[in-house]
Amino acid sequence: MSQYPMTARGAELLRKELNELKTVTRPRIINSIAEAREHGDLKENAEYHAAREEQSFCEGRIQDIEGKLSNAQIIDVTKMDNTGKVIFGTTVTIMNLETDAETTYRIVGDDEADIKNNLISVNSPIARGLIGKELDDVVNIQTPAGTVEFEITEVEYI
Template sequence: MADKPVYLTVEGKKKLEEELEYLTTVRRREVAEAIRSAKEEGDLSENSAYDEAKLQQGFLEGKVQQIEAQLRNAVIIEANGNGNKNVVGIGSTVTVVDEEFDEEETYTIVGSAEADPLEGKISNESPIGMALLGAKLKQEVNVETPGGTVIYKVLKIE
């Protein structure tokens, strides 16, 4: 089974590479030291420090594998999406208006690995992201939410 693509901006890829570097150098050393220190305490059968350190090692290695897989399957996207300011694509920054409440929102469509709603970065796999992908300027899109359908009108695509 082929792994699915992980859409990343150049900035997002760099952040993942930096995190991987930190985890494989600094954190691995810290966890190895914690395991060594706990082993020196003696009986491992009732050594909670050793158990905790081994648990941390497992989490660390899982995170390393996850980031390595994301980088291996990375598809770099341009900061302005497909370069077409008339159609929303991954990497586009889109300003929309909620037609019911007349509230403007601006979102950047990114891959799920980079999504951060507090920064206005939404995943291409989120309900809003999926509804906006392929939308044209001035087009209305319906977004299904737990609270009902929200209608957005695309005002600007960058």
């Protein structure tokens, strides 16, 4: 199986979700199924079918998280020397050379990506354009509006 790159924070969030699913959600669903069974005929019991569907989703998510954690390649950039090079896990500030607008992104794994919080997937076009570049480099990144020229103004290993 392939390795899943993940930040230490991302791995911790997955572990918390897994613990929540196993200790809170799973027992609640089991109780819901037991209560629904007591209502009688299972063929026409919507509560029972809804609880079974929720159980299926929960078990699938548990398997998904366990698989990702077992194949996780946890990368903690805080323990690395800052060379000014953009790598997985770094926080990068880029400036659009046309508009002088600055944006800061953190390059994270697919499961951690959240554009609203400026967490971008390592597989996103922006991250792919930045990985391997260094502080003060100028990069051209393909966006929906066309190719945009950015300058890397800061690289943090935080």
